[in-house]
Amino acid sequence: MSLLQVKEVTHSYNAKKLFTWKDQSKKALIDVSFSIEEGTCLGLLGTSGAGKSTLGKVILGIQRPQHGRVLFQGYDIYHASKMIQRKIRRDLQVVFQDSYSSVNPRMTAERIISEPLQNYENLTLSEQKRTVISLLERVGLSEKDLKKYPHQFSGGQLQRVNIARAIALKPKLIVLDESVSSLDMVTQSLILQLLRELKDDFGLSYLFITHDIKAAFSISDTFGVLEKGELIGLYDSKDQLFASKHPVVERMRDSVLAEHPRLRTLRARGNLV
Numbered sequence: 001m002s003l004l005q006v007k008e009v010t011h012s013y014n015a016k017k018l019f020t021w022k023d024q025s026k027k028a029l030i031d032v033s034f035s036i037e038e039g040t041c042l043g044l045l046g047t048s049g050a051g052k053s054t055l056g057k058v059i060l061g062i063q064r065p066q067h068g069r070v071l072f073q074g075y076d077i078y079h080a081s082k083m084i085q086r087k088i089r090r091d092l093q094v095v096f097q098d099s100y101s102s103v104n105p106r107m108t109a110e111r112i113i114s115e116p117l118q119n120y121e122n123l124t125l126s127e128q129k130r131t132v133i134s135l136l137e138r139v140g141l142s143e144k145d146l147k148k149y150p151h152q153f154s155g156g157q158l159q160r161v162n163i164a165r166a167i168a169l170k171p172k173l174i175v176l177d178e179s180v181s182s183l184d185m186v187t188q189s190l191i192l193q194l195l196r197e198l199k200d201d202f203g204l205s206y207l208f209i210t211h212d213i214k215a216a217f218s219i220s221d222t223f224g225v226l227e228k229g230e231l232i233g234l235y236d237s238k239d240q241l242f243a244s245k246h247p248v249v250e251r252m253r254d255s256v257l258a259e260h261p262r263l264r265t266l267r268a269r270g271n272l273v
């Protein structure tokens with residue numbers, strides 16, 4: 001059984017307005033189906049407005065779709081019992097793009113990372129502190145960062161705090177919604193490296209949402225491409241994505257190839273499709 005199954009999900013914002021002649025709401029998601037296997041990362045690609053964040057929210061249980069189902073470990077997340085829903089919330093975490101707006105500016109790193117532990121674990125204060133320190137160390141920060149406030153961290157460091165919070169409860173799946181998109185290239189590659197290590201160490205699965213095909217390539221095992229709410233392609237490997245003749249995929253690929261003379265040469269020679 002797949003860890004996550006998304007089945008025929010369709011969603012419109014403001015779909016049921018009264019007193020309108022016809023339903024003029026734009027569909028953010030149209031009949032989207034895919035699954036994520038345990039321990040793998042699905043890169044969800046698409047341009048701005050394609051519906052990626054909406055799909056992320058549907059999976060996180062915070063945007064109930066009008067049609068379709070989301071199964072996590074076989075449980076329908078919108079119809080499971082309260083007890084199962086609580087377990088799903090624990091196993092399903094998220095890291096958003098904007099590290100600053102995803103945290104309370106008046107909370108120290110210690111409190112930010114402690115929050116999920118307080119909600120789910122029965123730890124003594126000293127156990128909790130030890131856990132937070134080991135989480136900080138696991139993401140490349142240290143005990144010295146415990147008492148720092150969000151504004152005292154760089155964007156990349158704060159994203160590490162957000163990642164520490166996301167892994168605190170040893171979840172099964174993390175939705176990463178443009179989590180590295182606003183970081184500079186060097187920081188981006190360091191965070192991607194950290195995410196890859198965590199994935200291997202904890203057997204984590206990711207839904208890696210991005211508009212950046214290069215970032216997706218560096219971390220994903222499988223790929224989906226969303227365009228105007230529709231999943232126009234699902235690919236089991238980088239090779240498959242590279243071989244796709246879909247114009248949307250070609251456009252994304254070309255935007256990367258244009259930056260890499262070596263790849264351009266390979267393509268001209270016909271060594272790359």
Ligand code: ADP
Nearest residue numbers: 013026028046047048049050051052053054055
């Ligand atoms: P992406 O993350 O791929 O940029 P989104 O899922 O944010 O795309 O948005 C998909 C579509 O849904 C867009 O047309 C957007 O304007 C619309 N949309 C997103 N959030 C809302 C909302 N809360 N209310 C109304 N429309 C929304």
Ligand code: MG
Nearest residue numbers: 052053054178
């Ligand atoms: Mg988005």
